[in-house]
Amino acid sequence: MTTVASGQFSTTSGTTVEPERDIEAEVVVPAAEKLDRDQIRNLVGAKNVMGTCSG
Amino acid sequence: MLAVGQKGRTMTRDLSHLLLTNPPGCGCSAADRGASGRTHQHAYPGAWPVPEEDVPGASGDPGGLYWNLFAYPVAVDTRHYAFLTDVRSVLAVDEATFRDLKDARGGEVAAAISPDRLERLLALGLVRREPARWQFEKVFAGQAQARQENKLLHLITSYTCNLTCSYCFMLADLGSHEKPLLSFEDAKKGIDLYFSSPYAPDSVVHFYGGEPLLHPQLIDDCLMYIHERHCDTVLPKIITNGTLHSPRVLSLLRKYHFGLSVSMDGDKQAHDVYRVDHRGRSTFAKTVAGIRAFQDIGYDPKVLITVGEHNIRRLPEVVSFVLSLRPHAIALNFPRELPNSGAGLDGEASDAAFWIDQYERCLDLCFEQHIPELYFADMLFAYLSGEPVLSPCAACGSQVSVGPGAQVGPCQAFVAAGMFSQPAEQYGQPTVESPFAPWQNVSKATSRKCSSCPISPICGGDCSFDRYNRTGSLLEPLPFHCDLRLRMADHLTRRLIAGQPTGFAAVG
Numbered sequence A: 001m002t003t004v005a006s007g008q009f010s011t012t013s014g015t016t017v018e019p020e021r022d023i024e025a026e027v028v029v030p031a032a033e034k035l036d037r038d039q040i041r042n043l044v045g046a047k048n049v050m051g052t053c054s055g
Numbered sequence B: 001m002l003a004v005g006q007k008g009r010t011m012t013r014d015l016s017h018l019l020l021t022n023p024p025g026c027g028c029s030a031a032d033r034g035a036s037g038r039t040h041q042h043a044y045p046g047a048w049p050v051p052e053e054d055v056p057g058a059s060g061d062p063g064g065l066y067w068n069l070f071a072y073p074v075a076v077d078t079r080h081y082a083f084l085t086d087v088r089s090v091l092a093v094d095e096a097t098f099r100d101l102k103d104a105r106g107g108e109v110a111a112a113i114s115p116d117r118l119e120r121l122l123a124l125g126l127v128r129r130e131p132a133r134w135q136f137e138k139v140f141a142g143q144a145q146a147r148q149e150n151k152l153l154h155l156i157t158s159y160t161c162n163l164t165c166s167y168c169f170m171l172a173d174l175g176s177h178e179k180p181l182l183s184f185e186d187a188k189k190g191i192d193l194y195f196s197s198p199y200a201p202d203s204v205v206h207f208y209g210g211e212p213l214l215h216p217q218l219i220d221d222c223l224m225y226i227h228e229r230h231c232d233t234v235l236p237k238i239i240t241n242g243t244l245h246s247p248r249v250l251s252l253l254r255k256y257h258f259g260l261s262v263s264m265d266g267d268k269q270a271h272d273v274y275r276v277d278h279r280g281r282s283t284f285a286k287t288v289a290g291i292r293a294f295q296d297i298g299y300d301p302k303v304l305i306t307v308g309e310h311n312i313r314r315l316p317e318v319v320s321f322v323l324s325l326r327p328h329a330i331a332l333n334f335p336r337e338l339p340n341s342g343a344g345l346d347g348e349a350s351d352a353a354f355w356i357d358q359y360e361r362c363l364d365l366c367f368e369q370h371i372p373e374l375y376f377a378d379m380l381f382a383y384l385s386g387e388p389v390l391s392p393c394a395a396c397g398s399q400v401s402v403g404p405g406a407q408v409g410p411c412q413a414f415v416a417a418g419m420f421s422q423p424a425e426q427y428g429q430p431t432v433e434s435p436f437a438p439w440q441n442v443s444k445a446t447s448r449k450c451s452s453c454p455i456s457p458i459c460g461g462d463c464s465f466d467r468y469n470r471t472g473s474l475l476e477p478l479p480f481h482c483d484l485r486l487r488m489a490d491h492l493t494r495r496l497i498a499g500q501p502t503g504f505a506a507v508g
Helices: A037-044 B095-103 B115-124 B132-147 B184-195 B216-229 B247-255 B268-274 B284-296 B315-324 B352-369 B374-387 B412-416 B435-440 B464-471 B479-498
Strands: A027-029 B071-076 B079-084 B089-093 B150-156 B200-210 B235-240 B259-261 B303-306 B328-333 B401-405 B408-409
Touching: A027 B115, A027 B479, A037 B374, B071 B095, B071 B479, B079 B095, B079 B479, B089 B095, B089 B247, B089 B479, B150 B184, B150 B412, B184 B200, B184 B216, B184 B401, B184 B408, B200 B216, B216 B235, B216 B247, B259 B284, B268 B284, B303 B315, B315 B352, B328 B352, B328 B374, B352 B479, B374 B479, B401 B412, B408 B412, B412 B464
Parallel strands: B150 B200, B150 B401, B200 B235, B235 B259, B259 B303, B303 B328
Antiparallel strands: A027 B089, B071 B079, B079 B089, B401 B408
16 A cells, blocks of 8 residues: 555555545444343243244 | 255246345345445355355455454444444444445455554454454354254144135145145154154244144144153144134143234235135134134234235234234234235335335334334344354254154145155155255355345344245345345344334333
């Protein structure tokens, strides 16, 4: 990668990309903790439904 | 029995315009969301893992940097997010990152990104040090190594029914069955076969039909036999049309604690399009009476709604009616076969996106009423447990279906169709091709689409019968089903961002 005069960047393949800028990203929902079957059933309101296609 | 690769039944009602939106490419929205052409080939690998030369990122340098395969970009209003379905977190991201995720999902990170930015992307989980295939294998490693065991036994009590629903996939090939009824002797052969392999102690024993409540004695005999000979902790279930609630039936229901599911297509207008008796008479009132009779003796039945042209335009209204009956849960079964329909689909109803929009409207109703929709519940179980499901359906290694004549196979719909099945006596004979064998290679890992899909860790799967009938292969999901589940993931993301309950149960 090389810096070109315009402030853009040129990759090894020759394509020109947007100037670098800081990523704006933040965690809005943290990684969920794993729940056990009873906790999930209480939250979902149904048991695990192996074979939903058949009810 | 048909061999692997043979075509399924001829469809007399072609809904392919709804389901195969962009042949010959896979056509699902995931393709538009950034999968490269290379990741969206349609070829059918035969074993786990997929051959390396066909896998996106498989040949990548372990020292390289790759976008998180499971970073699913979701736009909500004007904001952009990434749902990391592997670790089950949601990030707000800027437009450039959002665009990168759409365009290079799982691919190598461009060299143009600065070291500082890369560090942040790595710390946030948006970039991984493993190529896409390695990421996939890491997420699903636990499932791939899990002990295989039977979890679901289907007993098809008969190919007879007191209703004549023309769309019924179980009763579409009656001419191929010499014996319409499952004898107790034949049932025992299938039951013994099921319990001869490793099985879950809480295995589901599902009585299916035809109409299983035409045969209460057989159900009683089978459960007595299972309890005495094999296992007394199984979970019995019945799927019924709800019209039979005689004292004999209610006595059976009082004797065991069944999971009960009633098939019903909505209000009278929707229900009576297909669900009529042999004289063409309405069964709506009987079905409602059945649900109430079951509730009166302490049951909390689910309602299974077949969605088709007969109710898609009014689906929210139809679902509202069903929810008013206060079922334990509902399942919206999207189009399988509607073979004898004369009416065409036109206007918005001919657009698969409209069907998916209608589904989401109904999902909102289910949340408002605190009544689960079971396909969305599948996704919730994967999300909340952190245990991704590798198999797209129970028939892929966890299920045995037994039909009249002691025909056994992995899937009840295929057994009914006379496909992928064999007499129980032939099971395990090395000289006979097993109908179970083709399912051993069916998983998200052997699907090009699933193994490169950002929502694979939370996708509850689809229907092998649908796959085969549309494509002649078990291995790839249909675009419609993919798009439906991508919409479910969108919906879940929005709920997470808004801080809304992810489950259907009332809080507080």
